[in-house]
Amino acid sequence: MDAVTRRWRTALFLFMLAAGTGMASWVARTPAVRDGLDVSTGSMGLVLFGLSVGSMAGVMSSGPLVRRYGGRGAISVGASLIVTGLLVVAAGTGLSLAAGVFCGLALFGGGMGLAEVAFNIEGAAVESVIGRPVLPVLHGCFSLGTVVGALLGMGLTAAAFPVGxxxxxxxxxxxxxxxRAVLSIPHGTGKDDGNGAPGSGGLRGQLAVWRDRRLVLIGVIVLAMAFAEGAANDWLPLLMVDGYEVSATAGSLTFLVFASSMTLGRFAGGPLLERFGRAVVVRISAVVAALGLAVVIVAPSPAMAGAATVLWGLGASLGFPVTVSVAGDHPHDAAARVGAVSTAGYLAFLVGPPGLGFLADHIGLRLAMTVVLALVIVAATLAGALGSGRRTAAEPDPVTP
Structure with a gap:
């Protein structure tokens, strides 16, 4: 690996670590923000909706921005929005302005959605250069950042450090x-220079990639595995509190166990992928996640359910990055395919968990998780569509449009 590629890869890792820290820092200080705004839990839910609105906008606009300006340009815009959003949230909290926090979260969410899809495209490009898995470690850095941010948030909360x-x-x-990232990322990754596949630009080109039946199967897998990850991120602490009657602290610690398991799985995934191939690893991962979910749903004790979250986290860790990596194995439309699959995954992150909340109002969170379990089983069944390993640009796509 030459020095330029090494700096490129390192910059991606560093920014994802920082982004994960930022996300978890915000989540950890949510109670302090609510107290600073002096609003009810219901009103806080409306404030939090700003994050969903921004994230959806960022995810949906990332692909077109990458095609027009390249990954570096999209990441620059996304990072600016993330930083601005956090500062606006800090100011809104200090001034007790709920509308300000809403706007800050919208900016923050938009930046995260925009930057992360672009980072998946950049990571897939690095993989194609060095011929080794990069995306699992890239997402592992984000997961590690969430662990760091959660611990930092817990410590500063205990010290009564001002949230702003x-x-x-x-x-x-x-x-x-x-x-650092922008200075180290090369120009033009993912940019549509007019020399790609016919009709690859614009909205029509983004939709055209879904004519590939194999990509549709890959999209279903990433949607299912992202749903499993997002369900834990949004609902695991509350599931433990409501479903197993543990304390709020115990629920938070359970989520920390899950996040740590995700981090471990992603950092350990590279050698496994090189040895066993992507289809085998994702199938086994999905089975492990399904086992963990099943135990969480039916466990007779909170201790057993908490231990099962290790399996849930390990199993869910590789699904998203590996399927995105597979989507990038194409001689012409790699960036478009990565963008499409990433968008499907992030839509699952954003839309799926609220849907679980609606279902949980009727049957409870434990039973609602059976939906996640069913989707993970579907992912295990379809894992063969991922292929045994990486293909070179000279090799044809196994399933053509």
Whole structure:
């Protein structure tokens, strides 16, 4: 690997670590933000909706921006929105302005959605250069950042450190990582230069990639595995509190166990993928996640359910990055395919968990998780569509449009 590619890869890892820290820092200080705004839980739910609105907008606009300006340009815009959003949230909290926090979360979510899809495209490009898995470690850095951010948030909360100052410091950290990333990422990755496949540009080109039946199967897998990850991120602490009657602290610690398992699985995934291939690894991962979910749903004790989240986290860890990597194995439309599959995954992150909440109102969170279990089983069944390993650009796609 030459020095330029090494700096490129390192910059991606560093920014994803910072982004994960930023996301978890915000989540950890949510109670302090609510207290600063002096609003009810229901009103706080409306404030939090800003994050969903922004994230959806960022995810949907990322592909077109990458095609027009390249991954570097999209990441620059996304990072700017993330930093600005955190600063606006900090200011809104200090001034007790719920509308300000809503706008800040919209900016933050838009930046995260925009930057992360672009980073998947960049990561897939690095993989094609060095011929080794990169995306699992890239997502592992984000997961590690969530662990760091959660621990930092817990510590600063215990020390009664002002939430505004905390978020401002995290914004400065992300800004520094973004500058390093932008300076190290080459120009033009994913940019539509007019020499790709016919009709590859614009909305029509984005939709055209879904004519490939294999990509549709890959999209279903990434949607299912992203749903499993997002369900835990949004509902695992509350599931433990409501479903097993543990304390809020115990519920948070259970989520920390899950996040740590995700991190471990992603960092350990590279050698496994090189040895056994992507289809085998994702199939086994999905089975492990299904086993963990099943135990969480039916466990007779909170201790057993908490231990099962290790399996849930390990199993869900590789599904998203590996399927995105597979989508990038195409001689012409790699960026378009990665963008399409990434968008499907992030839509599952955003839309799926709220749907689980609606279902849980009627049958409870434990039973609602059977939907996630069913989707993970579907992912295990379809894993053969991922192929045994990486293909070179000279090899044809196994299933043509």
């Amino acid at each position: 100052r905390h978020l401002a410091l995290v914004a400065a950290l992300i800004a520094a990582a973004a500058v």
